[in-house]
Amino acid sequence: xxxxxxxxxxxxxxxxxxxxxxxxxxxxxxxxxxxxxxxxxxxxxxxxxxxxxxxxxxxxxxxxxxxxxxxxxxxxxxxxxxxxxxxxxxxxxxxxxxxxxxxxxxxxxxxxxxxxxxxxxxxxxxxxxxxxxxxxxxxxxxxxxxxxxxxxxxxxxxxxxxxxxxxxxxxxxxxxxxxxxxxxxxxxxxxxxxxxxxxxxxxxxxxxxxxxxxxxxxxxxxxxxxxxxxxxxxxxxxxxxxxxxxxxxxxxxxxxxxxxxxxxxxxxxxxxxxxxxxxxxxxxxxxxxxxxxxxxxxxxxxxxxxxxxxxxxxxxxxxxxxxxxxxxxxxxxxxxxxxxxxxxxxxxxxxxxxxxxxxxxxxxxxxxxxxxxxxxxxxxxxxxxxxxxxxxxx
Amino acid sequence: xxxxxxxxxxxxxxxxxxxxxxxxxxxxxxxxxxxxxxxxxxxxxxxxxxxxxxxxxxxxxxxxxxxxxxxxxxxxxxxxxxxxxxxxxxxxxxxxxxxxxxxxxxxxxxxxxxxxxxxxxxxxxxxxxxxxxxxxxxxxxxxxxxxxxxxxxxxxxxxxxxxxxxxxxxxxxxxxxxxxxxxxxxxxxxxxxxxxxxxxxxxxxxxxxxxxxxxxxxxxxxxxxxxxxxxxxxxxxxxxxxxxxxxxxxx
Ligand SMILES: Nc1ncnc2c1ncn2[C@@H]1O[C@H](COP(=O)(O)OP(=O)(O)O)[C@@H](O)[C@H]1O
Ligand SMILES: [Mg+2]
Numbered sequence: 281x282x283x284x285x286x287x288x289x290x291x292x293x294x295x296x297x298x299x300x301x302x303x304x305x306x307x308x309x310x311x312x313x314x315x316x317x318x319x320x321x322x323x324x325x326x327x328x329x330x331x332x333x334x335x336x337x338x339x340x341x342x343x344x345x346x347x348x349x350x351x352x353x354x355x356x357x358x359x360x361x362x363x364x365x366x367x368x369x370x371x372x373x374x375x376x377x378x379x380x381x382x383x384x385x386x387x388x389x390x391x392x393x394x395x396x397x398x399x400x401x402x403x404x405x406x407x408x409x410x411x412x413x414x415x416x417x418x419x420x421x422x423x424x425x426x427x428x429x430x431x432x433x434x435x436x437x438x439x440x441x442x443x444x445x446x447x448x449x450x451x452x453x454x455x456x457x458x459x460x461x462x463x464x465x466x467x468x469x470x471x472x473x474x475x476x477x478x479x480x481x482x483x484x485x486x487x488x489x490x491x492x493x494x495x496x497x498x499x500x501x502x503x504x505x506x507x508x509x510x511x512x513x514x515x516x517x518x519x520x521x522x523x524x525x526x527x528x529x530x531x532x533x534x535x536x537x538x539x540x541x542x543x544x545x546x547x548x549x550x551x552x553x554x555x556x557x558x559x560x561x562x563x564x565x566x567x568x569x570x571x572x573x574x575x576x577x578x579x580x581x582x583x584x585x586x587x588x589x590x591x592x593x594x595x596x597x598x599x600x601x602x603x604x605x606x607x608x609x610x611x612x613x614x615x616x617x618x619x620x621x622x623x624x625x626x627x628x629x630x631x632x633x634x635x636x637x638x639x640x641x642x643x644x645x646x647x648x649x650x651x652x653x654x655x656x657x658x659x660x661x662x663x664x665x666x667x668x669x670x671x672x673x674x
Numbered sequence: 675x676x677x678x679x680x681x682x683x684x685x686x687x688x689x690x691x692x693x694x695x696x697x698x699x700x701x702x703x704x705x706x707x708x709x710x711x712x713x714x715x716x717x718x719x720x721x722x723x724x725x726x727x728x729x730x731x732x733x734x735x736x737x738x739x740x741x742x743x744x745x746x747x748x749x750x751x752x753x754x755x756x757x758x759x760x761x762x763x764x765x766x767x768x769x770x771x772x773x774x775x776x777x778x779x780x781x782x783x784x785x786x787x788x789x790x791x792x793x794x795x796x797x798x799x800x801x802x803x804x805x806x807x808x809x810x811x812x813x814x815x816x817x818x819x820x821x822x823x824x825x826x827x828x829x830x831x832x833x834x835x836x837x838x839x840x841x842x843x844x845x846x847x848x849x850x851x852x853x854x855x856x857x858x859x860x861x862x863x864x865x866x867x868x869x870x871x872x873x874x875x876x877x878x879x880x881x882x883x884x885x886x887x888x889x890x891x892x893x894x895x896x897x898x899x900x901x902x903x904x905x906x907x908x909x910x911x912x913x914x915x916x917x918x919x920x921x922x923x924x925x
Contacts, residue, residue: 283790458886499789500774500788511764515747517750518835521745524785
């Protein structure tokens with residue numbers, strides 16, 4: 281279908297089904313039960329799942345295929361957000377020009393950073409990208425304040441030009457009138473499901489992003505990117521110039537990041553410099569590796585997992601832990617909660633760090649490898665079972 | 675006029691004159707060997723031909739065009755393919771994928787953005803790659819991970835990757851160094867086959883004289899960065915200067 285082989289089509293359809301039914305799947309626990317705490321089916325979080333999915337899919341085209349580890353991709357995310365908010369300020373709240381400009385500006389910016397950083401490879405490349413992103417972050421707070429509005433963050437004010445706004449124009453981000461914040465809710469007994477417009481728009485864009493990534497992976501260009509990772513010396517002596525291939529991958533992944541940044545602004549018309557900070561760059565690296573670098577599904581899984589865990593763990597506070605463990609005797613409960621509280625709420629990054637270490641050490645191929653291992657275990661078992669079943673008959 | 679003309683090439687590394695006054699002419703569709711003791715400057719000379727090094731003096735002309743100042747990929751696109759001392763292949767890719775890359779390089783040049791169609795849909799290139807694998811007896815390993823091949827098969831794959839581009843000239847730097855006897859003979863047989871079935875100029879660099887005697891039509895002996903003699907294998911064998919150069923190394 282659509283020029284994909286069976287396996288890739290199945291993958292795309294599976295992700296599409298997950299995205300379509302996410303509002304159900306993520307709100308699997310009835311409201312008003314203790315487990316409802318683990319639900320993730322509300323608009324803000326679902327939008328972040330797919331937006332960071334797009335970010336990670338793009339990052340994986342660079343890191344997964346060429347092996348060049350950029351520590352500066354959050355800069356493109358931030359630039360995308362600023363570009364989108366500027367479109368809101370200058371034109372109106374329609375997201376189409378905003379997203380187009382986000383992608384273009386992030387693309388141009390990544391040509392510049394990529395062109396310079398790709399003069400080096402390995403750790404030096406990573407450090408150069410890190411330095412550039414950190415510079416962008418600092419500049420957004422200082423010299424570039426007229427463009428970024430510094431620490432306050434860029435937002436839309438009532439005296440902004442908004443030349444296409446008209447008399448009764450829509451006053452929040454919309455797609456030709458369809459507001460991103462609009463949503464439908466469905467109450468089924470104790471369950472409550474929300475279907476936000478913004479989420480579905482982001483999900484469609486993520487599916488398109490994934491589709492394009494699959495095409496790139498299978499194309500001659502994708503093959504060349506894998507060659508860059510494998511052996512650049514052989515590439516050169518085969519008549520190929522690795523540099524433009526790597527730069528193209530860098531710019532494509534920068535444009536994906538720009539789209540993600542633009543979408544963040546479309547869901548909430550605000551752009552702040554903290555989006556460009558190195559921790560944000562590190563996050564997409566972790567997402568990609570956690571899910572499985574170089575695989576198609578990995579980055580989406582990684583983005584979803586991290587955003588979900590971030591949400592759950594940072595929401596846990598001492599009072600909540602207390603209500604969960606109050607049945608324990610005090611002398612156990614107090615130290616237990618003391619330990620757990622270090623890993624939750626503000627301390628959730630500790631949990632993330634620990635999880636990342638466990639994955640790197642035991643599952644270097646990420647969640648995708650974990651899934652494959654489990655799959656092999658099951659099919660291996662069932663094959664054995666059928667072997668023993670057929671033997672007596674022979 | 676040979677297809678490769680090396681004139682007065684000199685190269686200095688700090689205080690060491692690695693090459694001086696190298697003059698050499700390689701004739702089209704011949705097999706030319708360059709032999710010499712360790713440290714004679716053979717690899718340095720080869721690196722000057724493929725764009726890895728730029729000589730301090732002299733000129734290198736391939737088919738009437740200078741190669742000096744060009745990058746390795748530009749020189750490859752002129753029709754010179756290089757085989758490395760230790761096989762350089764794309765270890766993360768399958769044998770078939772390894773073969774497809776030179777096919778694309780030959781057809782599309784140093785860079786072309788082909789990001790939509792699947793590379794396996796390029797039927798004429800796929801045929802070319804598979805035919806080459808049949809020619810070198812590796813079609814049964816088509817889907818093998820190339821890092822898992824034996825050293826001899828890696829060498830075979832590397833040569834196949836060079837040959838599928840139909841280069842005008844194949845350069846080999848000690849292709850049998852460090853190889854077991856069986857793999858060495860295997861490689862020699864493959865080279866003989868290439869020599870006898872294709873229109874190609876082969877320039878082979880060797881430390882081990884015995885490897886080249888059965889292959890080469892002309893042999894140049896390099897010692898301390900300068901050609902000592904150039905002659906047919908039979909005449910080289912008994913040449914006093916050659917014996918001296920090699921005995922000198924042994925002593
Ligand atoms: N990049 C380099 N820098 C400094 N000296 C070098 C370099 N490459 C080779 N040499 C020196 O040049 C001489 C010739 O080396 P080489 O061409 O590798 O010899 P061969 O291949 O004939 O064994 C040696 O003495 C070697 O140490
Ligand atoms: Mg050498």
